Amino acid sequence: MNTAQSISTLAQDATLQGEAVPKTVQTNSSKANLLGMTRAELEAFFEQMGEKKFRAGQVMKWIHQFGVTDFADMTNISGKLREKLVNIAEVQAPEVVHRHYSKDGTRKWVFRVGEGEGSLVETVLIPADDKTGARKTLCISSQVGCALDCSFCSTGKQGFQRDLTPAEIIGQLWVANQSYMEDVPVGDRTRTVTNVVMMGMGEPLLNFDPVVASMSLMLDDFAYGMSKRRVTLSTSGVVPMIDKLAQTIDVALAISLHAPNDPLRNELVPINKKYPLEQLIAACQRYIAKDGNESSRKHITVEYVMLDGVNDKAEHAQQLLKLLKDLPSKINLIPFNPFPHAPYGRSSRNRIMAFQKTLSDAGFVCTIRQTRGDDIDAACGQLVGQVADRTRRAEKWKQKVASQHNEILRTQSD
Template sequence: MKSFVNVSVKQEKINLLNFDRKGMQAFFVEIGEKPFRATQLIKWIYQEGEYDFDLMTNLSKSLRAYLKEHCCIVAPDIIFEQVASDGTRKWVVEMGGGNKVEAVYIPEAKRATLCVSSQVGCALACTFCSTAQQGFNRNLSTAEIIGQLIAANERVGEQGRVTNVVMMGMGEPLLNFDNVVPAMNLMTEDFAFGLSKRRVTISTSGVVPAMHRLTEVCDVSMAVSLHAPTDALRDILVPINQKYPLKELMVACKKYIATSPRGFITFEYVMLDGVNDSQADARVLVKLLKNVPSKMNLIPFNPFPDTKYECSSPEVIERFRDVLYKAGIVTTVRKTRGEDIDAACGQLVGKVKDKSRRAEKLKRMEAMHEN
């Protein structure tokens, strides 16, 4: 694949990476072209890796001239890389304007997973997550989200090509709904990356209105950051629960399952010593998930500076898992990857500085999704 244009390109031009196929069709119709031009252009960008309009030979000369004058193809750059002892790679990705996010590449024997960020920082303030402690700056554009996948494949080459994407990096994807959905559409688009919908997973802390909306427009796999079996505890660990409590969340999960490519929801549950890891907690969790087809992913907590939490012991995690397993819930304990480079879940720390306006921005984003 040829190198993409650097983020220094002037942004007044229309960045075509912001369009999925539907958006690209609308763009071409607006400029007086036929909708099929969208498929042609998407093939050039994502299948051929071609970003020079002059070389897109099945487009008319006049169209190529128009695109060259009014449009650009701008993807972010990887500016720093760390490689862990287990082969995991953490990339710092430059988004322009001093904004940086992190993406994590996890190679395995038969697949390669990319953990993608959706925001610069995060507004949700989950107490056990180091990214959340850094505050929130802004949403990423569709181009900046899909650009992480472009940059990853560029970096690792065809042999290490990404086969799975998890929207579990920095940010709450469903609070950036209008940019995340086109990016996921491109990931699963046959003429773009062509990933199976089963291999693209969006993770949410429980933005219930957006979960309902997602069922209507994009049926990728879903993971829910649960982390507590009761409202009382989840209100503390995952503060958005105060707005969308567990009863509402479970209703949204059941609705999503009806359209999900997997037919179940994956629940993420971080194991915090003495906080949410007792066998009694596990039994309450079993009752909560009784009528929700699900898989449980237990995550050993990864400590970060100044955190008040510690990880549950392996023995405690095993006992917790056994309670769920005996109740018929498929349960796995996540193998920590990239821990020695701070790339493990909960340790994606971007250099964001805007903490003071976090609550205001969160309120504004939530209001947008309720209207």
């Protein structure tokens, strides 16, 4: 996911827009950051201190459910232990450099996760109402930038900088959850975010251990207590890591498919050259077949961005039906959100509706994702890792687009 607007500009404009920036100041402390520790890690931490393991659950509740970062406020812990913790530990979320709340309820945060202009990531929360009530879905980033270079994604054009740590990943959820609790007394605070999708910047399966640690916190009853089917990991198709994920944690799986045949997917999602569709579909089938799939593995969510004249034709819909015929799937059609120099356009509404009808008539559950947060550049496909392009990929890409445009003009003039 990616944004057409520069993150650094957003951060500079925050004060002009009257947005209060939360005081989550990043430090260079050598203290242990408890925010990203799983329950097992916290239990080991307390045992090494000579304390009982149950302290881990107590501290996790204070941090993740009540949003408390000051050990002095953790009142069911002895004063002596609190003094120890002050000296050797901290609870430190990534620094918020910008936040903006849309008129439609969408919320976006920009986090600084290192030195330099490029060490920034974005997180978007999208509210909606469903049959279970008010749903708040948080789209979380796992890397600064992305190495996979999908042709329709502007994050990929910024190149890859580094993986996020567990504290930087779960910290996005911590900040989003507490944004609804800022004026609520500690004892009355609740876990507000209902769903998490690992669909932000980066390829989650290429940052496997920190992502799994973060998702285990999302599922842990001492932290966020989310249902397995409400935590979704989205991958572009790193086949060996899909199999590893199946053996490691039980969460829902989404595939960034975007094309129904190998030649087209090779162009749109280059990792397909290494793990073509036959291998990807087989991995998805193995994921569903894994024991213990009662809640989160009944189906695969298929994400399909609609690109005008590229992958949205009637024959593409038929190819998609053939590809997914033996894979229990829910298909999510995503209207493309253009960004500067993008070589694609958004499919027309009529074309998207016709594509949906073909899939629905064949028995698939097929939805069209509603675009949200346009006024704050938070729509799907508009998260961008900005702007210190260490690989110079974005510049090379812009030059390529300009060259292709000039060649078209030259041909027309001939």
